[in-house]
Amino acid sequence: MRFGDCPDSVPEPPAPDRVECGTLDVPLDRADPDGRRIRLAVSRVPASGTPAERRGILLVNPGGPGGSGLPYAVTKRAKLPASVRRAYDVIGFDPRGTGRSGPADCGAMGGLFEQPAADPVPVGERAERAYLDSLDRLAADCARGVGEALPHLSTTATAHDMDAVRAALGEPRTSFLGVSYGSYLGAAYAAEFPHRVGRMVLDSVVGPWDWYDFDVRQSRQLLRQRAVFFTWAARHASRFDLGSTPADVRAAYERTRRNLAARPQQGFGAAEFDRAVYRALGRTERWAPLADGIRAYLRDGDAAGLRPAEPFDNPASRTFEAANRTVKCADGPGPSAARVRADLRRIRHADPLPVLTGMEASACAFWRHRPEERTRLGSPAAPPVLLVASEHDPVTPIEGAHRLRHRLPGSRLVTLHDDYSHGVFASRGNACVDEATAAYLVDGQTPAADVHCTGPGLPGPGPSTP
Incomplete structure (x- = not known):
């Protein structure tokens, strides 16, 4: 994969960081590798640390389904703890059907x-x-x-695209940070490629239900x-x-x-x-x-x-x-x-x-x-991952994290108690959450037990407006 300049939709990161963009062609239908292809848009912000500090690639996804991930490599990376920025090339991509990747x-x-x-x-x-x-x-x-793409814009197909990105970058493992729908995508990747999973953080977890049930x-x-x-x-x-x-x-x-x-x-x-x-x-x-x-x-x-x-x-x-x-x-019936x-x-x-x-x-x-089959989520063959959830998140209720962890044996849950918002790691500004998650991403060890962090509670009223 060759990288060059990015489209205007991708912001410039603060100096001395740089962002670069490229494309990767993948089959629309993986059962027909010689048939129609989709061009995926990919972005990369290289790790800022030394070669000894580098831990590989960290693919990121902002949620949806439908969210564009191309600029997310820049915007999310800017919020990550410094140790994570030093350790990983942060990789953003527009999943098939979104942004610049064959938009639906x-x-x-x-x-x-x-x-x-x-x-x-x-x-x-x-x-x-x-x-x-x-x-x-x-x-x-x-x-x-x-049209003909209708059956192929699925989460499972995107999981296979993620592995194609990994292979094109020459990396043995995919580390991943997925928020909201990104957690569902990460769980699908773990089901399809359990032995390719590096360090995986699933934040604001979508539970393992059919979409309508969710x-x-x-x-x-x-x-x-x-x-x-x-x-x-x-x-x-x-x-x-x-x-x-x-x-x-x-x-x-x-x-x-x-x-x-x-x-x-x-x-x-x-x-x-x-x-x-x-x-x-x-x-x-x-x-x-x-x-x-x-x-x-x-x-x-x-x-x-x-x-x-x-x-x-x-x-x-x-x-x-x-x-x-x-x-x-x-994704399913x-x-x-x-x-x-x-x-x-x-x-x-x-x-x-x-x-x-x-x-x-x-x-x-x-x-x-x-479709007759449901999206497969999680695998006992995958390494333990880290799930992160807000206690009172109304968008992805915390019950989903408790349910999904059963599909990912040995995984740990970081809970931000007394919090009512969606999106937690490198989002809520909570040191307990951010430090535990960064330590996992950099050191590769899941916590010995679930982590419980104290949240901010309900907000104040803020300043008066006219």
């Missing part, structure tokens, strides 16, 4: 990018039929847009997290002015959503509000901006504080959303339409106003390619 294109995706979109919480028989119809149209759009679990955890948010905002009533009880804050929240559903503001309606809430609930530093945005809307009628910085229908988002569904639906409808009713029974933004695998009920 599902076109309109059943109207997903229409703004304002239809209310994502269907109420009543007619709304449920419309919801299921939109999923059917999404699946049809992906079948047309992605999405349902996540939706329930989001309800619990939102209740914590309501209590937190009420505790800081003098700062946010949304009410002094959780019920008051919920009423303000419901009023905001109801008004936006009835009178969308420049394409920002109920679906767009739910998307903003979904994003905010995953990181506690986003709670104050969400509360401020609700207050400003109720006070001034202006939803600007709730809008994302980037429009939802930008090219990167379109690729992400297409790749997300395509990968999830390629999807649910039936009847189950999707039944689960919608169960979730609404638990709470009449759930956040369903993360239920991407519902589209797999109508997918035009329906």
Whole structure:
């Protein structure tokens, strides 16, 4: 593999580090090595230490599925402890179907990018039929847009691509840092290539469930997290002015959503509000901006504080959303339409106003390619790995880490207790987590026992805004 200049999407690292980029051609279908090929985009930031300090390559993945990993070699590396930066060439790559690696294109995706979109919480028989119809149209759009690649944009195929990158770099082992979906990808690599695993950190772990089952679990955890948010905002009533009880804050929240559903503001309606809430609930530093945005809307009628910085229908988002569904639906059998409808009713029974933004695998009920096998995760033949989890992460609930470790015997779990955010190592600024994980990556020894770290608890209210 030859390396050279990187595209503009890859930032320059701080001097004296440098980043370089290259490509690698791999078969679309590994059962047909002489057939159509996909060109993978790869980036590399060389280790900054001496040759004696070098431990090899550290592939990194930011999550998704659908996330572009090409710039992640620079952005994540900048946050890694110095000992890890000195030890590893950090390798980023766009998984197949994402970024610059044969990006998936599902076109309109059943109207997903229409703004304002239809209310994502269907109420009543007619709304449920419309919801299921939109999923059917999404699946049809992906079948047309992605075409013959539809079965091959899977996690297992990406795991084989990772090993092709390893081989092209001339390395005997792959060390890996995967966050969120990256943990699922790492577990798939361990299943396919257990004897090629070096040191592997799986952060914010996706459990070993079918994607649809995972999405349902996540939706329930989001309800619990939102209740914590309501209590937190009420505790800081003098700062946010949304009410002094959780019920008051919920009423303000419901009023905001109801008004936006009835009178969308420049394409920002109920679906767009739910998307903003979904994003905010995953990181506690986003709670104050969400509360401020609700207050400003109720006070001034202006939803600007709730809008994302980037429009939802930008090219990167379109690729992400297409790749997300395509990968999830390629990874194993999807649910039936009847189950999707039944689960919608169960979730609404638990709470009449759930956040369903993360239920991407519902589209797999109508997918035009329906795989018979599930993605294999973990292997007793792989060396022990390190799992890292936040105790109250609503995006990848900690139960997933406990379940996955059974597929990876001898592995250890680093838990950040009293924490409510997604993404932990070299992300939360917790010395206990970072030091334990860095020691494993550099020295290669798993801890003698699970590691328990004290988290920051709930955030303060932050400075007042106008």
